[in-house]
Amino acid sequence: MINLYPLREFRFPIVAECMSPDVFQGKTLEEIEGLKLWEGNKQKNLGKLFKVEEIKSGNPPGEEAITIKGDVSKVRRIGAGIKNGELTIYGNVGMHLAEEMKGGKITVHGNVGGWACSMMKAGTIEIHGNAGDYLGAPYRGSTEGMHGGKITVYGNVGNEAGTHMRKGIIKIYGNAGQFLGLRMHDGTIYVQKDVEARAGACMTGGKIVVGGLLESVLPTFTIDSTKEKVKIEESEVAAGPFYLFLGDRTENGNGKLYVFKEKNPHLSHYEKLI
Secondary structure, three states, X not given: OEEEEEOOOOOOOEEOOOXXXXXXXXXXXXXXXXXXXXXXXXXEEHHHHEEEEEOOOOOOOOOOEEEEEXXXXXXXXXXXXXXXXXXXXXXXXXXXXXXXXXXXXXXXXXXXXXXXXXXXXXXXXXXXXXXXXOOOOOOOOOOOOOEEEEEEEOOOEOOOOOOOOOEEEEEEOOOEOOOOOOOOOXXXXXXXXXXXXXXXXXXXXXXXXXXXXXXXXXXXXXXXXXXXXXXXXXXXEEEEXXXXXEEOHHHOOOEEEEEEOOOOHHHHHHHHHO
């Protein structure tokens, strides 16, 4: 197992896709310290910015474990493309965490910047804090969003979480911003608390479950029924009752938007249409 400690407070953005269990696997301590990253417009060795400490552990062969202890909110692309191993971070993390993640596990005890898990394919990530905008979303101009895996956020998330989502599950135990599940095709998004406007805009499939207040339902969704409970995943069911809306009809969509009835009395007028 490798422990990393920032040697100082970082002032400039650092691009560090080398900070990944797959990259560290099989390397000596000296080789890890010599890995290249960028601080601003200057290329530096990892060992010049982080103290690198090797701890003997019982991890299986081929499953490197990395622990980062300290504020890395200026450090971007940590864990990019990760396929195996485990990465644990105690502190805040910068943008593009776990970009195109393909496997392994990441746990963050802090807040995470924008574009976390962008275009994720597989694996598991837990964020014990807040996440910024575009969680699991692709970059502008791309339509290939999250294709699998599981994201759990115990705090709040920003706007456009799950954009272009095609598979997988996102669970948010705090609040979510606008355009949740924008252009979603498949998969599941669960928000335990409140969601801002335009949830499910242009979605064609998949499932969004809102357990708190939803500011409004887009007029391009139609009420279908009420449900006493909704399955989130194999081990978790959300108790209702929930209003079930279908849409987005402007896209000939058949996505499912579940909204907790008790927290949304302003939607009661839809009941006469059931």
